[in-house]
Structures are given as structure tokens and as C-alpha cells.
């Protein structure tokens with residue numbers, strides 16, 4: 170895998186107009202090409218604002234005072250418009266309904282590709298491909314408004330995927346998906362990795378993030394509290410609990426066994442790790 | 454005893470011709486917690502929207518407390534059945550959070566004293582002190598959903614229907630939803646949940662109704678459902694992570710269900726002594 174930096178954020182501070190304190194405070198991190206970054210943090214910690222800085226929605230559409238620099242593939246993006254960024258950075262919004270604007274499902278997917286100079290043939294192909302990936306085959310002619318909540322969320326993901334961005338940012342993309350759908354979205358993240366694409370996902374699904382993300386960034390009150398591998402971050406349970414956050418269930422379980430019963434199985438963060446760790450205490 | 458909610462042979466066809474639920478039969482009794490689970494588009498939201506008359510059956514019949522939902526006015530039903538929408542954009546709100554919280558009680562002519570008590574409790578649980586003058590539409594969707602839940606808490610209707618209450622909620626928000634459900638339950642309300650949150654179901658271990666491709670395919674307790682691999686696969690479900698771990702730890706008690714972190718901690722508590730002896734033998738030889 171290449172070692173190119175996909176995203177470099179330095180000294181990023183952002184403040185909305187008419188507010189006393191910044192929502193993002195002196196943020197630093199670097200994400201390599203092909204990596205998947207998970208952003209976690211409680212409600213109101215600044216996750217969505219941070220993500221929107223990466224495609225220039227903040228501060229060009231959602232205005233305020235931005236300081237610091239963001240580079241995408243080595244280029245400072247401070248002079249770029251949202252439209253400029255669209256071919257590189259795809260964005261799946263938190264509320265799918267707000268993202269959907271077309272009369273039919275297939276037009277919805279074509280819409281995003283419209284400005285990228287893609288041929289009709291290629292568009293048709295990608296519409297079928299992405300509908301299949303998100304499990305919406307057969308819904309081509311349906312109005313996006315006549316879809317269930319989870320189906321709308323699947324459509325919003327498909328229309329961004331069809332644009333094949335180099336960086337895919339998803340803001341709580343699985344919140345309304347059934348468990349299998351959630352797994353499929355995370356599988357897509359793993360897949361885009363193998364194409365050298367880079368992913369950023371905001372979510373509360375710590376169990377899945379622990380096994381699919383390369384890096385986790387913990388945001389609290391606009392500050393980066395931790396940035397590291399899932400192992401590093403989810404082992405810091407005391408810190409997470411102070412922020413009213415949680416680690417994967419298996420990690421929480423191990424922690425309680427250690428604290429309440431002095432049984433030490435380490436800090437597994439996935440089911441596989443936990444199964445191994447718990448064999449230590451195997452009895453007949 | 455007659456069930457409080459009775460769904461008999463109900464199908465619903467949307468105006469565009471989509472059949473969203475087919476031939477569903479379901480009875481819900483006083484004081485029950487029922488969770489409706491199933492894949493995206495399986496018909497969960499469509500089903501529960503029949504309970505307060507938001508949708509009427511195309512065929513079949515729904516009765517709530519002996520009222521046929523097809524014949525009653527929505528207003529009468531909605532004092533009996535509170536509904537928090539899956540999509541908070543679809544919920545209508547008054548211009549301030551404060552008005553929103555008081556409105557229901559005023560409408561139902563609940564005494565001022567009682568209203569104060571209820572609203573205060575809701576404000577506390579959802580930590581709305583600083584948001585009382587805010588316009589709900591300026592708040593983000595998870596907060597709006599909480600305001601929907603808070604106002605239902607104030608109205609305190611006999612039946613509470615929560616469509617995906619933990620969606621978009623952080624850890625604390627999810628714990629709060631669990632608390633709310635338990636509180637309604639303790640006070641004798643019927644709670645109907647639609648959810649994809651398997652940890653929530655694990656904590657509640659309640660009755661679950663599973664929808665699949667517009668039909669009801671199962672109706673059983675969560676621990677039974679979570680053990681039925683075939684059913685889980687058909688309905689795109691997955692047990693909570695700790696249960697997946699427990700399934701692979703052969704030394705746990707096979708007759709028990711481990712749906713929560715608590716349940717496994719409890720096993721270790723009871724078996725710790727034996728464990729220590731085993732390990733001593735293990736390392737000694």
C-alpha cells in the first residue's frame with residue numbers, strides 16, 4: 170500500500186458566527202491513502218463539522234471562521250470550492266432524506282455523476298453496480314420518498330459510491346440499517362481500501378469500528394482526545410467512560426471482570442480476540 | 454382478557470401500489486413490551502403506524518382499546534397512543550421546546566400540578582434545561598427525536614410507540630432510551646418499539662415480532678429468537694456482540710442465555726472459586 174498522505178489536518182480551529190467558543194479546537198491528524206478512519210464522540214462533540222471541513226462545505230456553505238490548514242493528497246484546499254472537491258471527496262450525509270432530491274432512485278444516482286463527465290453507458294453500469302452493492306436492485310423507478318428509512322439511507326450511500334471518490338466520508342451512514350446492512354457498509358469500506366480509496370466514517374457502532382477501522386479519532390468538545398489504532402483507543406476505557414462513551418461490548422466485559430472479580434483477560438476489542446482471550450480461563 | 458391492541462388480517466397497500474404489509478395478525482396485551490424487528494423495508498414502520506391511525510388497513514382490521522382505528526378520529530386515538538417517528542423531520546413541533554412539552558398535557562386537560570410534575574421529569578431525563586426556548590427545528594435530528602420522546606413522556610399515553618428510538622443516539626442517549634422504556638413499563642404502559650439496535654433488545658429481552666418481506670414470520674422472546682440461527686439469517690438479524698462471544702465459550706451454562714454484559718459477569722461471579730481451583734491445578738501440574 171502506498172504511503173501517500175490522503176488527508177493532513179493541522180491546527181484546525183473553526184468557530185460558527187455568533188458563538189463564544191470554537192466548535193473545533195486546534196485539530197491535528199494525518200490519514201494515509203487507503204486507510205479507514207473512524208471518528209467517535211458524543212453528540213455535539215464536533216464530528217460532523219470536522220467531516221464537513223474536509224470537503225469545504227465548512228466554511229464555504231456553512232460559514233464561520235476557519236483557521237489552520239487542510240491538505241488533501243498534498244494540496245492545500247483552502248482556495249477550493251465544494252464543487253471542486255466533489256470528484257475527489259464523496260460525502261454521505263447523516264440525514265439521507267435531506268440528500269435526496271430526484272424523482273426516481275436511478276435519477277438520484279445519476280444526479281451525482283452528472284457533473285463528472287461520465288458517459289451514459291458508464292452511468293447505467295454504475296447505477297446497476299451500486300444498487301446491487303446496497304441491496305436495492307429492482308427499485309430503479311421508485312420515488313426516493315416512497316422508500317423506508319433504511320432504504321433511503323442505502324440509496325444515499327449508493328449515489329455517493331457511484332461517483333467513485335478517492336476519499337469517501339460517511340456521517341453515521343448505518344444508523345437506520347438492519348444488522349446485515351450495517352455489516353455490508355463496513356464491508357464496502359474494507360473493499361474501497363483495496364482499491365486504494367480512503368474512508369472516513371462517523372458512527373456510534375464501536376463494535377464494527379473496532380474491527381474495520383485502521384485509526385480511531387476521539388473528539389470531545391471540539392478537541393482530539395485520542396488518535397490511534399482501535400486497540401490503543403479502546404483500551405483507554407477510563408478515559409472513554411469519563412466522556413460518557415463506550416468501547417465494544419467485549420472490551421467492556423473484560424474491563425468489568427478485571428475490576429469486579431480480578432479476572433484478567435487483557436483488552437480484546439473484537440469477538441475473535443475475545444474468544445482467544447477467554448480460553449485462558451477455560452475450565453472442564 | 455381481551456388484548457388491548459388487536460391486528461386482524463391486516464394488509465396495507467400504499468397509493469403507488471406497493472404492498473407493505475400482508476395478512477398480519479397480532480395481539481398485544483396490557484403492560485407488554487413488544488419490539489418489532491426485521492430488515493429494511495420489511496414493513497415495521499408501516500405496521501406500527503396502524504396503531505395510532507396514521508395509516509388505515511387496506512384490508513383487515515385494527516382495534517385499540519376496543520376502538521376500530523378506521524372509525525375513530527385521529528385525535529381520540531392519539532391521546533391513547535403516542536408515536537415518535539422514525540424520521541424526526543416528519544414529526545410536527547411547536548415553535549419552542551417548552552411549548553412542545555406542555556402542549557399535550559394542556560390539550561388533554563391534565564391538572565396544572567400534574568403537568569408541572571411530568572414536564573419537570575421529562576426535562577430532567579433528557580437534560581433539556583438549556584433548550585427550553587430553542588426551536589426544535591434548529592436542533593439536530595437526534596435531539597429532535599429526544600424532544601419527541603420527552604413530550605410523549607409528559608403526555609404519558611397508555612400505549613407508547615417508538616420507531617427506532619436509539620438511531621443517531623450516542624452511548625448516553627441509548628442508555629436513556631432504555632431507561633425510558635423500563636420506566637413506561639413499570640408504570641403499566643404498553644411499549645411498542647421498532648429497532649435495529651440489538652444491544653437494546655438484549656437488555657430488554659422482551660417479546661419480539663419479526664417482519665420479513667411484508668409478513669410477520671416470528672413472535673417470541675428475544676433469547677429464543679437470538680438462538681434460532683436460521684431465523685436470524687432470514688431476517689438479517691445479529692445477536693448482541695457479547696452473545697456471539699458467549700456462543701463460543703463452551704464452558705458457560707448451555708441452558709442459560711447471555712444477552713448482556715451483566716449476565717456473563719454474573720456467571721463469572723458464581724464460578725470464580727471453581728475457576729481459581731482449576732487454574733491452580735492447571736499451572737501446578
Ligand SMILES: Nc1ncnc2c1ncn2[C@@H]1O[C@H](COP(=O)(O)OP(=O)(O)OP(=O)(O)O)[C@@H](O)[C@H]1O
Pocket residue numbers: 314315316317318319320345347467468469471472473474491492493494495496497498499500539664
Ligand atoms: N410512503 C410510501 N409509499 C410507498 N411505499 C412505501 C412508502 N413507505 C414505505 N414504502 C415501502 O413499503 C415497504 C415497507 O416499508 P416500511 O417503511 O414499513 O419498512 P421498515 O420495516 O420500517 O424499514 P426500515 O427498517 O428501513 O425503516 C418497503 O418496501 C417500502 O419501500
Ligand SMILES: [Mg+2]
Pocket residue numbers: 317318319497498499539647
Ligand atoms: Mg421503518
